[in-house]
Amino acid sequence: MVGKSQIKLIKSLRQKKYRDLNSMFVAEGRKCVGELLKSSLDCVGVYTDTPEDHKDVNAALSVVTPQQMKQMSGLKTPAGLLGVFRIPESSLASRTGITLALDDVRDPGNLGTIIRLSDWFGIEQIVCSESTVDCYNQKVVQATMGSLTRVNMIYTDLENYLRSDTRPVLIADMNGESVYKSQWPEELILVMGNEANGISPEIRAQASGVISIPQFGVQQETESLNVATATAIILSEFRRNHPG
Amino acid sequence: MVGKSQIKLIKSLRQKKYRDLNSMFVAEGRKCVGELLKSSLDCVGVYTDTPEDHKDVNAALSVVTPQQMKQMSGLKTPAGLLGVFRIPESSLASRTGITLALDDVRDPGNLGTIIRLSDWFGIEQIVCSESTVDCYNQKVVQATMGSLTRVNMIYTDLENYLRSDTRPVLIADMNGESVYKSQWPEELILVMGNEANGISPEIRAQASGVISIPQFGVQQETESLNVATATAIILSEFRRNHPG
Numbered sequence: 001m002v003g004k005s006q007i008k009l010i011k012s013l014r015q016k017k018y019r020d021l022n023s024m025f026v027a028e029g030r031k032c033v034g035e036l037l038k039s040s041l042d043c044v045g046v047y048t049d050t051p052e053d054h055k056d057v058n059a060a061l062s063v064v065t066p067q068q069m070k071q072m073s074g075l076k077t078p079a080g081l082l083g084v085f086r087i088p089e090s091s092l093a094s095r096t097g098i099t100l101a102l103d104d105v106r107d108p109g110n111l112g113t114i115i116r117l118s119d120w121f122g123i124e125q126i127v128c129s130e131s132t133v134d135c136y137n138q139k140v141v142q143a144t145m146g147s148l149t150r151v152n153m154i155y156t157d158l159e160n161y162l163r164s165d166t167r168p169v170l171i172a173d174m175n176g177e178s179v180y181k182s183q184w185p186e187e188l189i190l191v192m193g194n195e196a197n198g199i200s201p202e203i204r205a206q207a208s209g210v211i212s213i214p215q216f217g218v219q220q221e222t223e224s225l226n227v228a229t230a231t232a233i234i235l236s237e238f239r240r241n242h243p244g
Numbered sequence: 245m246v247g248k249s250q251i252k253l254i255k256s257l258r259q260k261k262y263r264d265l266n267s268m269f270v271a272e273g274r275k276c277v278g279e280l281l282k283s284s285l286d287c288v289g290v291y292t293d294t295p296e297d298h299k300d301v302n303a304a305l306s307v308v309t310p311q312q313m314k315q316m317s318g319l320k321t322p323a324g325l326l327g328v329f330r331i332p333e334s335s336l337a338s339r340t341g342i343t344l345a346l347d348d349v350r351d352p353g354n355l356g357t358i359i360r361l362s363d364w365f366g367i368e369q370i371v372c373s374e375s376t377v378d379c380y381n382q383k384v385v386q387a388t389m390g391s392l393t394r395v396n397m398i399y400t401d402l403e404n405y406l407r408s409d410t411r412p413v414l415i416a417d418m419n420g421e422s423v424y425k426s427q428w429p430e431e432l433i434l435v436m437g438n439e440a441n442g443i444s445p446e447i448r449a450q451a452s453g454v455i456s457i458p459q460f461g462v463q464q465e466t467e468s469l470n471v472a473t474a475t476a477i478i479l480s481e482f483r484r485n486h487p488g
């Protein structure tokens with residue numbers, strides 16, 4: 001039996017305040033919940049309103065009514081399977097190799113895509129400014145398709161972090177050196193900026209270099225690439241040079 | 245004065261059937277409407293419920309009430325400015341240079357991102373399978389940020405198109421040659437596939453080569469990159485080799 005207070009708790013996890021307070025977050029759907037169950041994360045509970053469809057899920061299932069699932073779910077159309085997981089303690093940031101840093105990335109879909117990309121390209125940690133969207137926001141969780149557990153996410157004062165690191169800091173921006181011509185150091189911090197405003201002045205002041213993705217074609221009117229797309233191209237260029 | 249029948253027409257344009265029937269599509273917001281007004285597209289009408297905010301828009305504005313705007317708008321929160329434009333006749337497909345082909349790409353956000361990317365990388369045409377999401381779907385229009393008018397969009401029987409072209413056909417898939425090692429021909433057709441199923445067997449049969457984005461890192465569990473992200477990386481690699 002799943003009680004009202006449990007449903008209320010799960011529903012509250014849509015807000016960062018309550019995720020922080022309870023150290024829990026929600027994932028939905030077979031793929032996403034399944035990936036998290038395979039990981040080292042602590043699972044608090046898994047709920048379903050369609051137990052027949054989820055017999056093969058490797059967890060004890062709490063059966064709820066479709067009405068209860070609707071209340072718990074953050075999706076327009078609940079996916080039939082909802083997992084609650086413990087937010088892991090964030091490890092200390094490593095100071096070697098390549099680190100991706102995000103300066104105020106706000107869109108959950110963009111952060112989700114960037115986490116998935118980092119996993120693909122073997123980037124082990126992402127250091128985010130405090131203003132970057134929370135990685136346990138459900139839209140981020142869903143967009144990462146499970147790769148969230150394979151990338152170490154750290155939220156901190158980004159300016160201080162950059163200031164106290166000895167690696168070169170490359171920022172992605174307009175009018176920098178072409179990504180295709182860059183001499184990529186093997187160890188570096190790559191900073192991607194906010195969707196509308198790019199890199200903030202405080203972070204810009206910490207940069208040792210600026211890299212840009214050249215624009216081709218005649219019209220040259222596309223304002224800029226989306227931050228997730230730009231991250232894809234830059235991480236790909238880094239790995240082409242340093243397969244690791 | 246804007247009448248009920250006009251509002252009904254605009255509302256109907258959310259469906260492909262009525263876009264095709266009327267050869268019209270809708271764009272919303274200053275940025276998107278503004279870019280389309282600057283293009284060679286025929287503008288059918290521009291509507292606003294906040295005329296004071298849009299005095300500088302280069303078009304005759306029809307003033308509507310907020311209630312009318314709410315009915316016309318396809319957005320949860322209407323953007324205050326809505327334009328109706330004539331769908332241009334699609335030009336004949338060119339058979340030279342690089343052509344991007346899409347085999348059943350279904351997500352409007354992905355198509356929008358791919359159009360924006362193509363504009364950035366100077367790809368002049370995209371040939372889409374009939375099953376690919378309509379590029380005048382409002383979510384696509386909004387995601388292209390105006391670049392829709394700078395890329396020639398062609399919907400056709402993709403298998404026939406590939407069969408009747410002499411250029412090499414490269415498909416993006418798992419287990420192909422690394423994008424970083426490919427000898428890129430200057431003229432080619434690059435095919436990207438469906439979000440869930442990749443390239444269909446009929447299209448695969450037309451391929452002269454398969455290219456892949458190598459996966460890095462230890463865990464190797466990320467299933468695949470998102471199609472828009474993969475397109476970004478591959479187009480970037482093509483342009484690095486052939487700046488055009």
